Amino acid sequence: MEITKSENIRNISITGHGGSGKTTLAEGILFASGVINRFGKVEEGNTVSDYHKDEIEKQISINSSLMNTLWKGSDGSFKKINIIDTPGFMDFVGEVKSALRVSDTTLIMVDAFKGVEVGTEASFMITNEYENNVIFLVNKLDADNADFEKTVSVIQESFGSRVAVVQFPVNPGNNFDAVVDVIRMKLLRFKSDGKGEYTEEDIPQALQAKASEYHQKFVEVVAEEDEELLNKFFEEGANLTDEEIDFGLKKGMRERKLFPVFCTSAAKNIGTRDLLDFISNYTESPMDKPAEIGHSPNSDEPIEIPPKLDAEPVMFIFKTISEKNIGELSFFRVYSGKVKAGMDMINEANGKTERLSQLYSMNGKDRKEMSEVVCGDIGAVVKLKDSHTNNTLSSKNFPVVLPEINFPKPNITMAIHAKNKGDDDKIASALHSLHEEDPTFLVAFNPETSQTVISGQGEIHLATILNRMKSKYNFEVDVTNPKIPYRETIRSKVEDIEYKHKKQSGGRGQFGHVHIKIEPQERGKGFEFVNAIVGGVIPGRFVPAVEKGLIETLNSGVLIGCKVIDVKVTLFDGSYHNVDSDEISFKIAGSQAFKKGFKEANPVILEPIYDVEIVFPEEFMGSVSGDISSRRGRIQGMDVYGKLQKITCQMPLSEMNDYSTKLRSITQGRGYYDRKFSHYEDVPKDVESKIIADYEKEREQE
Ligand SMILES: Nc1nc2c(ncn2[C@@H]2O[C@H](COP(=O)(O)OP(=O)(O)OP(=O)(O)O)[C@@H](O)[C@H]2O)c(=O)[nH]1
Ligand SMILES: [Mg+2]
Structure with a gap:
């Protein structure tokens, strides 16, 4: 395959609320552009994007997937369009973040009946964070209850007035097959073959007034992007030329002030071809983007990484998955230079050298070998040894670290226990690799409660991960609420607690005898031990044993097995036996005296x-x-x-x-x-x- 030039690359993510039609749109794009010759359906579990077992079972996207296609732009050259289809369900928002981190433009899909939903808002917020250009698609216009005008007005209310309608549907509802393009002022009529082909017609008389009104509004929004255009449009009342419209539109999108709105029926593959034209002709290539600002591996000193092909190679890993028969697959974007199979790169996070073995372009689970991946392009590499999501790989001559994906904090924590005790170690390693794949899934061992705790974005997220663990590694676990790390302490003083530990059973006996005083300490002061023994009533070598007994009891708790905090214990009297006394006996005496006294000291x-x-x-x-x-x-x-x-x-x-x-x-x-x-x-x-x-x-x- 010919290697695409950087300026001909477009990196696009598809986002939106759950079920708005993202995966169907991605499938339609691949079908329309000839990557696949069958239009798969989410319901039938045969789409390119939702190929994982759990996605097919649930009929929702869980992982983001990378696809690509070629599309001819109006300048005659083919654009390589990388497409990342993201899940809409909020538990998987980490996937959306990582996709947008490496995209330049995001298509936000909005259901033409449901309008702006949580997932729409979340997508938009993430485009802010990663400075993606935004295109809204009003989808499902073939549904009975579709309401284009209302949907556009809620988009405007939610995301500002610079939402520019570039198309409106002619006949939304069951028979939907045509839209009016208000930039070109043409009617596009789509064939019903699912290939997304359309013919251009003149706008019929009955729609001309509406089309002109939308055109006028569109030009007005575009004009607002530029002082000069604004003057021309409002003061001189003149129309804008095609070049001026192009200029204003691109500028507005680039500055994230103008958001074009398209009409689609992903299910009928209506609206994809003209969308691909628009993407090819109007959206930014990686070469149009400002330099990434990274930093040196050893300091915060900022370093610019301009998108240049003839520069030292820098790549950023935004996603890692482990696939059966392949092992770990790392998805990356090249931010400068180009990378080739066989090249050695340094992972700046750990200083290790990674050899890039095979490089691939991806369409769902299908891989195609690539000899090189150029600046701005997105690809995958297998078998990196020590590199994970959020790592930057760069050349020895240009050590640099790119900004990481800011993954969301966990919302929910559970404790897990192996059903089979012997599996503990293996489960720990499985959990670790699940975390590598999905950084929003966290694992930790809490030494205080002796529990392995897992955290994630929600119940469905954790259930999905545990399901994956079961099907991939065949481990069964029980899940419970994590133990709460309570503390125990006391509220009053007990002046004298006596405990005598004495055992006489043949041979040498045991003897330890203590008097202690216990009292509360101010919150945060911790434990204090005072040795007030005088005259050697307890020999000095046994005093540390008493303290040890106290500390052990403080750690294991008295009332409910939780740590005891903020107490002061004074050892002031006791006795010993010449033969039978030893450290163990005094440890036991200290511990038992404390337990007895603690219960009398108004514990809480x-x-x-x-x-x-x-x-x-x-x-x-x-x-x-x-x-x-x-x-x-x-x-x-x-x-x-x-x-x-x-x-x-x-x-x-x-x-x-x-x-x-x-x-x-x-x-x-x-x-x-x-x-x-x-x-x-x-x-x-x-x-x-x-x-x-x-x-x-x-x-x-x-
Ligand atoms: N009528 C109609 N149904 C559609 C359209 N697009 C998608 N659907 C249906 O809506 C459902 C969800 O579609 P998906 O493509 O899985 O939506 P998604 O946005 O990828 O969903 P998640 O990835 O789970 O967030 C499926 O049943 C699709 O067949 C459309 O344009 N019209
Ligand atoms: Mg999907």
Whole structure:
């Protein structure tokens, strides 16, 4: 295959709310451009993009997939269009972020009946973050209830007035087959063969007024992009030339001020060919983009990486998947120079050299070998040893690190336990590779609770990952809510607690005898041990053993098996036996005295309290605040941001397990939150008795 020039590359992502038709559109594009000769359907599980088993089963996209096609531009040259189809379900938003990190233009699909939804808003926010140009597609115009005008007006309300309609549908609904292109002022009539072919007709009399009105509005929006055009249009009342329209349109898109709107029926493959023309002729190539700003591996010193072919090679890995029979496949974009099969690159994250073995261009799971990947292009490479998502590979002569994908923080945490104890180590390694594939899935071992905890974007996300673990590695696990790291402490002083450990059973016995005083310390002061033994009533060599016994008990807890904090213990008296006393005996005595005294010293359980910030549309105020109080939360502040409401509050961790799911459900998916640990606080008495009872029940079962 001829190698495409960098200026002929277009990097496009397709995003939007779940089910808006992204995967169907990608399939239609591949079909219209001749990459495939059958138009697969999501329902039949035979699309190029949704090829994973779980995607076919659920009929939704879970992973983003990379595809590409060639399309002839009006300048006569073929453009290589890289297409990343992303999942719309919010649990997989990490995939959208990584796709947009390497795209230049995003097609945001909007359902012509449902209008702007959570996924639409989220997509738009991510295009802001990664400075993608945006094109809106109003899709499903073949559906009975399609409402183009209403959909456009909500797009305008949500994303600003510079939403420029470049097409309107002639006959939305069941018989949909034509749109009016208000730039060219032509009617495009699509054939029903699913190949997306169309013929151009003159605009019929009955539609001319509407077409002119849209054309006028379009030109007005375009003119606003430039002072000179604006003058010409408004002051002189003159129309703009084709060149001026091209100029204003490109400038507006590049500056992310102008968002063209197209009409499609992805299912009928209507609107794809003219969209591909537009992408080829109007959207930016990687060479039009400003230089990426990276930094040197050893400092924050910024380094410019201009998109230039004759420069040192720099590539960025935005996605990693592991496929049966292939192993790890790393997807990357070249930001400068070009990379060739057989080349050695340095991974600046760990200083290791990676040899690029085979390079591929991808269409879903189909790979085609490439001898080189040029600046701006996107490809895949197999069998990198020590490189993962978010790593930059560069040449020895030009060490540089590119900005990472800012993956979303987890919303939900669960504890997992191997069904078969012997699998523990193997499961740890499987979890690790699942994390490499999906950086929004996190794994950690919590030494305090001795649990392996996994975190992710939502219940469906974690369920999907565990499913993958089962089908790929064949491990079964149980999932529970993670244990809460409670703390135990005391509220009052006990002056004298005596404990004598004495055992006489043939041979040498055991003897350790202590008197201790225990008292509470100020929060945060920790544990303090005071040795107040005088006159050698306990020989000096046994004192550390007493302290050791205390520390062990502090760590393993007295009431519910959680750490004891902020206590002061004074060892002030005791006795010993010449033969029978040893370190073990004094350790036991210290530990037992402490347990006894702790229970008399008005013990309490403390729970972790988190600072939580919740952002959601104001109409959900009642249900969000009601839910906060039902979780023993305390609202501390409220702010308004446009149409959004922000609540700042404190909530006990133990009440937050299903919070992300609940918040999503009571805000129709529009609310999100962030949290961080604040402090420990007394558990209310009724909750305390329940925690103790649960702990005792668990102990009995063990
Ligand atoms: N009537 C009609 N149905 C469509 C159209 N486009 C897609 N669909 C249907 O809508 C459903 C979802 O389509 P997908 O292509 O999977 O949508 P998606 O946006 O990729 O969905 P996710 O990846 O799960 O977010 C499928 O049943 C499609 O057949 C369209 O233009 N018209
Ligand atoms: Mg999809």
